[in-house]
Amino acid sequence: MIRLIIEKELREIIGSTRFAITFAICSILILLSFYVGARNYQVSLARHEAAKRENIRRMEGLTDWFSVQEVRVFLPPQPLAALVTGVSNDIGRTTEVRGRGELSAEDSRFNDDPIFAVFRFLDLDFIFQIVLSLFAILFAYDTISGEKERGTLRLSFANAVPKDKYILGKLVGSFLALAVPLVLPMLIGCLLLPLLGVPMNSDEWLRLSLIIGCGLLYFGAFLSIAIFVSTRTQRTSSSFVMLLVVWIFAVLIIPRTSVLFAGRAVDVPSVDEIASQKNRLSAQLWEEDRKKMGTFKPAASNNQPEKIMQEFNSFMQSIADEREKKMEEFGGRLNEERANRQRVQERLAFGLARVSPSATFSLAATSLAGTSLSLKDHFREAANAYQKQYARFMKEKTGMVTGGRMMMFRNETDNGHKPKPIDPGEMPSFAYDPPSVGNVFGAALPDIGLLALFNIIFFIAAYVGFLRYDVR
Amino acid sequence: MNQLNENGRRPMIEAINLTKQYDDGVLALDHVSFIVSPGQIYAMLGANGAGKTTAINLFLNFIDPTEGEARIQGIVTHKEPLKAKEQVAFVSENVMLYPNFTALQNLDYFTRLGGRLGCTRDQYRDVLLRVGLAEDAHHKRLKGFSKGMRQKCGIAIAILKDASAILLDEPTSGLDPKAGFEFIQLLASLREEGKAILMSTHDIFRAKEIADVVGIMNRGKLVMERPSHELIGEDLEKLYMENMAGYVEQAA
Numbered sequence: 001m002i003r004l005i006i007e008k009e010l011r012e013i014i015g016s017t018r019f020a021i022t023f024a025i026c027s028i029l030i031l032l033s034f035y036v037g038a039r040n041y042q043v044s045l046a047r048h049e050a051a052k053r054e055n056i057r058r059m060e061g062l063t064d065w066f067s068v069q070e071v072r073v074f075l076p077p078q079p080l081a082a083l084v085t086g087v088s089n090d091i092g093r094t095t096e097v098r099g100r101g102e103l104s105a106e107d108s109r110f111n112d113d114p115i116f117a118v119f120r121f122l123d124l125d126f127i128f129q130i131v132l133s134l135f136a137i138l139f140a141y142d143t144i145s146g147e148k149e150r151g152t153l154r155l156s157f158a159n160a161v162p163k164d165k166y167i168l169g170k171l172v173g174s175f176l177a178l179a180v181p182l183v184l185p186m187l188i189g190c191l192l193l194p195l196l197g198v199p200m201n202s203d204e205w206l207r208l209s210l211i212i213g214c215g216l217l218y219f220g221a222f223l224s225i226a227i228f229v230s231t232r233t234q235r236t237s238s239s240f241v242m243l244l245v246v247w248i249f250a251v252l253i254i255p256r257t258s259v260l261f262a263g264r265a266v267d268v269p270s271v272d273e274i275a276s277q278k279n280r281l282s283a284q285l286w287e288e289d290r291k292k293m294g295t296f297k298p299a300a301s302n303n304q305p306e307k308i309m310q311e312f313n314s315f316m317q318s319i320a321d322e323r324e325k326k327m328e329e330f331g332g333r334l335n336e337e338r339a340n341r342q343r344v345q346e347r348l349a350f351g352l353a354r355v356s357p358s359a360t361f362s363l364a365a366t367s368l369a370g371t372s373l374s375l376k377d378h379f380r381e382a383a384n385a386y387q388k389q390y391a392r393f394m395k396e397k398t399g400m401v402t403g404g405r406m407m408m409f410r411n412e413t414d415n416g417h418k419p420k421p422i423d424p425g426e427m428p429s430f431a432y433d434p435p436s437v438g439n440v441f442g443a444a445l446p447d448i449g450l451l452a453l454f455n456i457i458f459f460i461a462a463y464v465g466f467l468r469y470d471v472r
Numbered sequence: 473m474n475q476l477n478e479n480g481r482r483p484m485i486e487a488i489n490l491t492k493q494y495d496d497g498v499l500a501l502d503h504v505s506f507i508v509s510p511g512q513i514y515a516m517l518g519a520n521g522a523g524k525t526t527a528i529n530l531f532l533n534f535i536d537p538t539e540g541e542a543r544i545q546g547i548v549t550h551k552e553p554l555k556a557k558e559q560v561a562f563v564s565e566n567v568m569l570y571p572n573f574t575a576l577q578n579l580d581y582f583t584r585l586g587g588r589l590g591c592t593r594d595q596y597r598d599v600l601l602r603v604g605l606a607e608d609a610h611h612k613r614l615k616g617f618s619k620g621m622r623q624k625c626g627i628a629i630a631i632l633k634d635a636s637a638i639l640l641d642e643p644t645s646g647l648d649p650k651a652g653f654e655f656i657q658l659l660a661s662l663r664e665e666g667k668a669i670l671m672s673t674h675d676i677f678r679a680k681e682i683a684d685v686v687g688i689m690n691r692g693k694l695v696m697e698r699p700s701h702e703l704i705g706e707d708l709e710k711l712y713m714e715n716m717a718g719y720v721e722q723a724a
Binding site: 001004005008011012015016150151152154155156157158159160161162470471472 | 568
């Protein structure tokens with residue numbers, strides 16, 4: 001019985017003109033998203049390589065490491081970020097690293113190409129979230145009410161058809177008829193990635209499969225919602241209007257309102273406020289250090305300028321270390337407070353937004369793609385780790401750690417030799433390791449579970465609704 | 473088990489004190505009792521709102537009775553609806569099938585849904601030809617079919633189900649005279665096969681022509697029931713009007 005109903009659904013949906021048109025549009029959009037993602041990846045990669053080269057080029061010709069004030073590290077483009085962009089275009093992709101001092105990322109993709117920020121990218125997140133949820137509604141809004149309007153429901157239930165089997169057959173049939181054909185362009189898109197020059201390792205393939213799996217769960221959730229609504233209405237027009245309202249709330253209103261609400265409910269000090277407090281302390285400490293500098297008395301005699309310079313540098317290093325320590329403590333406390341408030345705000349916003357399957361899917365997909373809000377933290381952590389490496393390297397080369405309003409004085413002596421240029425290749429290289437599959441899966445698991453729960457809840461609702469449905 | 477009727481035949485379709493009062497208080501069916509035996513056509517006549525469709529809905533268990541029982545082959549429909557529906561085929565006033573399916577595809581789906589598996593394409597073709605649907609229409613999508621053609625498909629589905637009882641809700645409504653005549657011929661052949669047919673209709677002339685028993689319903693009550701042989705020489709239209717009017721006067 002169920003198989004018969006599934007077969008009929010498959011034949012009815014796939015044989016319709018509505019399906020042919022919608023499927024063609026969705027297939028084009030899916031393939032386009034893969035193509036655009038691959039192109040963006042290549043562009044980002046080219047820019048990334050160019051920026052790295054420029055970073056090294058700036059050091060060319062320098063003859064001592066004292067002249068290297070800072071280096072820049074760059075967030076390398078990730079293949080999955082091209083398919084599910086998340087926040088990857090909004091956060092800074094580069095950080096100026098000095099031997100000491102706080103790091104901050106700058107130069108986001110949207111900062112470079114603001115035009116893309118206007119309508120955002122056409123990625124898989126968009127395709128699933130907006131297009132495929134509408135696709136689910138378009139095909140399932142009349143699942144039950146349409147059969148009733150046509151009169152086929154009455155004829156069907158004049159036979160010994162159990163309602164539970166009928167609704168299960170309808171749901172499975174609709175899902176197979178709509179979701180499976182959509183997997184086809186996705187598979188083609190996946191095959192195109194290596195051809196379009198996007199290298200994917202096994203971890204990334206697994207993560208992409210999980211993203212598509214989440215997309216299908218999300219699609220299933222909307223299908224169940226649509227079937228549920230069609231069991232609560234007698235007319236297809238009412239069902240369609242109700243589902244449009246549900247879609248608008250789920251996709252557009254709930255996620256945005258949640259963030260707005262959380263923004264109002266949890267006050268997070270702005271970056272400018274924090275920076276202002278840090279600057280005040282820094283200025284105060286600097287003023288104190290200037291006074292200390294005035295009290296500097298070299299132990300060496302005046303005819304030993306090199307010794308004096310050494311002593312002075314050592315003195316400067318010690319007060320800079322002390323100042324830096326105070327700044328780090330103060331800045332660390334402010335940053336931690338801000339980060340804690342931000343976490344509370346995020347938890348509240350995402351907790352509220354998860355009422356919507358759309359937000360839940362987006363959170364799961366971006367977690368799996370490594371483009372969720374944690375991307376910023378990962379990049380900062382990697383940059384901080386690099387800063388320590390860099391500081392060690394510079395200390396080896398110069399005997400001191402530069403940066404953080406550090407002043408260095410050198411006594412240049414020209415002994416007639418042409419100084420040898422430094423080798424930038426000696427610099428430690430920055431490595432960004434994307435989070436492992438285990439980590440991203442762990443982060444996405446609650447949302448994947450929630451998507452599965454949405455499917456179960458709305459299927460049960462549709463099932464119960466249909467058991468009470470007047471089939472006349 | 474249902475008992476034998478006066479003709480020694482076991483009733484196939486039975487209404488026993490069948491009553492239905494809707495939630496809004498409307499008494500759609502008021503203690504109605506009748507039987508339809510195998511090889512018998514029972515025509516339920518009545519105006520709109522007389523309770524004919526409610527009676528059919530009760531036999532199909534689309535609604536539960538407030539009182540009494542509807543039985544198909546002795547099975548109480550609201551107690552064992554699925555078992556009862558295995559024994560019954562239904563043709564509605566306006567047969568609506570899947571418009572994107574061909575006649576054959578619709579026939580195949582509804583026949584299998586009715587529990588009859590393994591029918592061959594030849595069987596489908598034969599039954600469609602039997603109901604008068606020309607062969608060139610068998611592979612056409614239903615969306616281009618006239619009401620008469622859809623009715624033919626509906627009756628073909630009912631025939632292929634091979635149920636002992638057939639329920640027809642205004643089956644000739646809207647059919648042209650030729651299609652109506654063909655439909656009546658088809659009913660006669662099904663009667664010959666021993667099917668029990670309960671037909672609700674407005675069409676007094678068709679009812680007189682084909683029915684073995686005619687019941688007149690008014691305001692949810694069965695106000696007259698006569699075997700057709702008793703109606704020979706009588707003006708059914710006049711009887712119908714009298715019963716309708718009489719009942720209206722009584723009610724007033």
